[in-house]
Amino acid sequence: MPDSTTNSNERSPSVMLPRYPGQQVAIDAAAGQAVALHGLTKSFGGRAAVDHIDLEVPTGSFFGLVGPNGAGKTTTLSMVTGLLRPDAGRVIVAGVDVWADPAAAKARMGVLPDGLRLFERLSGPELLGYLGRLRGIPAKVVSDRATELISVLDLADAGNKLVADYSTGMRKKITLAAAMLHSPSVLLLDEPLEAVDPVSARIIRTVLSRYTSIGGTVVFSSHVMALVEGLCSHVAVMAGGRIIASGDLASVRGSAASLDDAFMHLVGASEVDEGGLSWLGSSQA
């Protein structure tokens, strides 16, 4: 891997580092794209979890990545966010190659992964304060932003409760706050609304819609079709480690009555037919 950064000034986009051939070509090609994936591949134990996928996410879009469990959504997002090294392929986020210049890329993205812990023994405000100052943002700015995020995301009641004692919805919200703290241009969210109560879900959706309306890009994964249909401008359908359809919502849905129907058709799943399970309800044994 090329040397990523040799000075502390990496937040300035003008300081670019030695590139490997082809990188600039890919970056130029990704103009107008918030996220661009080229031939992204990852296999675990010989089985391809993500199989040479190409994907383009237009800047300012609300992009839904849908697919059944095991389709490769989390693996893909982990590689995009720099948490999992790809076997092959290239990831460009906001004009920066993530795996060639991770420092610059990570300054431009906000991340909400699924199923990873936080610093559990810090309170919400402490967590935001710590992460903001660790990004080099002045303490005053950090505390103003943290206070505002906490009030908008309805976490003010939690006060100084430790993150360890947060509910699922609260955890997603504090992670989202941490993802937005440094004002990134792209948010990459893995299942942000999974197992979240309706009130918190509504708040998260409102905040994300507001973020895209002012030019931010949101990429999020989900397997709840109705949610994606109601929220997204663009969508990509994943199954078996491949992208089987992508584009704006209308074109992916096509002539189907709903995204759900279109998805079933695309994935090739069959409906459960009548019959079977006849013993259910017949006895108590």
Place this chain on the structure above:
Amino acid sequence: MILGLVLALAFIGLITVGLIALRARPDIALTVTITFFTVQLVGWLVAPMVAFGVDETVDPARFALLPIRPQTLQRGLLIASLVGYLPAANMIVLLGASVAIGVPWSVFPIAVVCALVQLITCVVLSRAASTSMAGLMSSRRGRDLGMAVGFGVFVLYMLFSATVNGGNGAGVASGSTSVASVLAWFPPGALASLPSLVASGQWGRAALAAVVALAALALAWWWWSGALQRSLTTVPSTTAGSSPAGRGREGHAVAIGVSGTARVVAGRDRLLIWRDPMRRMPWLMIAFLTVIWPFLVIQGKGAVFGVAFGALLVGAQAGNQYGVEGSGLWLHLQTISDRIRARGEVLGHAVAALVPGMIIVLVALAIQAVWRNDYDKVPAALGVSLGALLGAIATACYLSAALPYAMPQSRKSLFASSIPGQKGRTAGASLGLLGGGLVVALPAGIAAALSLTVDPVWGWVALVIGPAVGMLALWWAARLTADRYLERAPEILAIVSAGDRG
């Protein structure tokens, strides 16, 4: 695994043979057996609190949804609890004890029955305690409490062994005999003394002892039954979390440059050491060990040098700095991806270990110097200790990136330190740490040796060389660690995330 089994068998065999041999000394046999029975019962009572989560069947909530009546369940659990390595090992030792107290052979059957009752009482009491604590132990506050109890047991054990080591060699002294005569009135002591009471024809006291022992068993059974009913029919309050964070001093350092980043990271580490029992307990143990170790091991002058051992242990607290976060490491991965901040992070963790470590080492040294009147050796000992401290921290930093390992994040037990499948990594990192600390302390060690053999002036040389070499090692390690971390961050995250499942 096999080695552990052999060692355990050897240990059990040794105790058993020792107890059997006591048959020849009936005067001591009774004292030892009464004490042993009492310690055994207390051990069984405390064990589930210290090692919660090790035995999954201890959690009665697992049976709540099965259509089994509590009485049936309780009997089933008792039989299940009597089967296994641990009860078997206890029974073997107890049989040895019955040989010791079953004098003459005519009361040996009584002794065996007493041993059996003792085992059943142990199991029932242990189950009752763990069942009534199951709700508590499934909440985090309860587990934190368990760690505190574990530390208390550890301290008691160390003090106990210090007393034994520091004894005047008179063997079983009159003090312990009088303690045993009191303990004999309690259930386990009553069981242990029952055979001898029968043998000597003290029927009244024997009957009383039997009543005391059986009543205890009945009470424990009743306690267990009540706790079982309660835990099967009520939902434990798992929301009873820890107390809120309080208005901690957040600090205003900002991560600009290496020192700014180091200050931010060290500030958080300091907060967490204070707040998180998983990080606090090892510090308490190290502080305690560093102070008490030289008393235990080194008799007479020169004990000041024993402090260097504690200094090596302090290094372990800077160890596995990526693994200690568990999968929470992703937050750092997302924030720290340039070399400057990566170095700052390493140094921040190092400073968070260095500051309390220095205080512990200085206090321990002062105590040793005053106690043994060893002031002339202080410069050399301080040099060696600081060299070892800095060296161990430097090595620990480097190994964090070179040989990271997962740490169990759900803190099921005070003693669970490695994840299945990563035992080799854990052991390698621990050994490397001690080795690295020793190597860095070597120059100061040589100077210290010269101060003892050639000229005391060398002690001052050691005082200069130790910290200097140590600081150099730390600075160098921070660079290496940061580079290694940036190269392998996703792989490190994958390894340490395994701790979430532990």
